[in-house]
Amino acid sequence: MKGQNPLERLSSQDVRQSLQWAALLAAAIGLATLLGLIHFPAAPLLGAMIAGIAFGGSGSHLRVPRPAYVLAQGAAGVFIATSMSPAILVDVAQDWPLLLAMTCATLFVAFSIGWVLNRTTGISEDVAVYGSLPGMSGAMVIIANERGADARIVALMQYVRLAAVILSVALFAALLPDSPEASLPPRDISPLSPILAPLLAAISLIAVKIKRLPAAGMLIPLILCAVIEATGLLHLHVPNLMILATFGIIGLEVGLKFTREVLGHVIRLIPAVLVSTVMLILISAGLGLLLYAFTDIDIKTALLASAPGSIETVALVAIATKANVAAVIAFQTVRMFTVVLFGPFLVDLLMRLPIWAFPGKTASRRET
Numbered sequence: 001m002k003g004q005n006p007l008e009r010l011s012s013q014d015v016r017q018s019l020q021w022a023a024l025l026a027a028a029i030g031l032a033t034l035l036g037l038i039h040f041p042a043a044p045l046l047g048a049m050i051a052g053i054a055f056g057g058s059g060s061h062l063r064v065p066r067p068a069y070v071l072a073q074g075a076a077g078v079f080i081a082t083s084m085s086p087a088i089l090v091d092v093a094q095d096w097p098l099l100l101a102m103t104c105a106t107l108f109v110a111f112s113i114g115w116v117l118n119r120t121t122g123i124s125e126d127v128a129v130y131g132s133l134p135g136m137s138g139a140m141v142i143i144a145n146e147r148g149a150d151a152r153i154v155a156l157m158q159y160v161r162l163a164a165v166i167l168s169v170a171l172f173a174a175l176l177p178d179s180p181e182a183s184l185p186p187r188d189i190s191p192l193s194p195i196l197a198p199l200l201a202a203i204s205l206i207a208v209k210i211k212r213l214p215a216a217g218m219l220i221p222l223i224l225c226a227v228i229e230a231t232g233l234l235h236l237h238v239p240n241l242m243i244l245a246t247f248g249i250i251g252l253e254v255g256l257k258f259t260r261e262v263l264g265h266v267i268r269l270i271p272a273v274l275v276s277t278v279m280l281i282l283i284s285a286g287l288g289l290l291l292y293a294f295t296d297i298d299i300k301t302a303l304l305a306s307a308p309g310s311i312e313t314v315a316l317v318a319i320a321t322k323a324n325v326a327a328v329i330a331f332q333t334v335r336m337f338t339v340v341l342f343g344p345f346l347v348d349l350l351m352r353l354p355i356w357a358f359p360g361k362t363a364s365r366r367e368t
Helices: 006-037 043-057 066-081 084-095 095-120 127-134 137-146 151-175 193-202 216-230 242-254 260-265 267-294 299-306 311-320 325-352
Strands: none
Touching: 006 043, 006 216, 006 242, 043 137, 043 151, 043 242, 043 260, 043 311, 066 193, 066 216, 066 325, 084 137, 095 127, 095 267, 095 299, 095 325, 127 137, 127 151, 127 267, 127 325, 137 151, 151 242, 151 260, 151 267, 151 299, 193 216, 193 242, 242 267, 242 311, 260 267, 260 325, 267 299, 299 325
């Protein structure tokens, strides 16, 4: 408004933003409560994500503060690691060939879906592959942007898939029987737990500065806490309020990515992205069924282990739905490291394959 000094404008903006945050949090809590009443798994995560999508898509410019999201990643790592035990590490070490085989199979499926998207929609080759790779969504967007690909389309593909995976795995995991390995013998909680658990989560604020380690904010606290748990030194417990906040912050971070700008720029691609997302989820579920058929892993754990989502969201759903968390983390971690560390090399290698030069090619590599 004319005649309004900068301080007044700043104050009005702060008030408006505070009201938006209050409305967003109220919506997230309300949806989470409603989902909890009908016993839907991971209700805080889903409620916050749905609220975030509604606000982000309606034009809100709210963003989860970076320190809050990093702390949530650290808390997720600690929460996940409290499910560890000494026997788990032995089992994981013995199954490394299977972990590698499942990772390769999932990446082949993702690449194939990216190729089909390129052929049918005109999305450039590198964008189609980066958008289809199941790794860390944020990392894929950053890598794509640095490599000259259209990060907006990659973001849409990654975040649509992430939201769809969260919804689908939470729904199907709720309908399947609990894993026998999920019912661990009771252990005495250390009296140091109320101090150590938050401290380990807070390490994420330092760990996140390790740029070469993907998801360092979650993995460093997870590894430290896993060592404590797996060696039998102590058994930690994450307070319920901290767990709820962790679920909620991660859900909001995913949901608020669906901004009006992102959706408006690539609105024509949404049907194709949704179809490709459903196909990737279904084929990944098929791989999970093969894992269940040829190993002694229960069906819920097998489906979560093969789910093409981010490690923290899938692991949180695994805990909430009483799956074998250690097995899920093992499969998801191997795939995440493979995709994030070797993603650019893999994409460059795939771009040299002759299949991109088939007749009917619709877009050059750098078209968007």
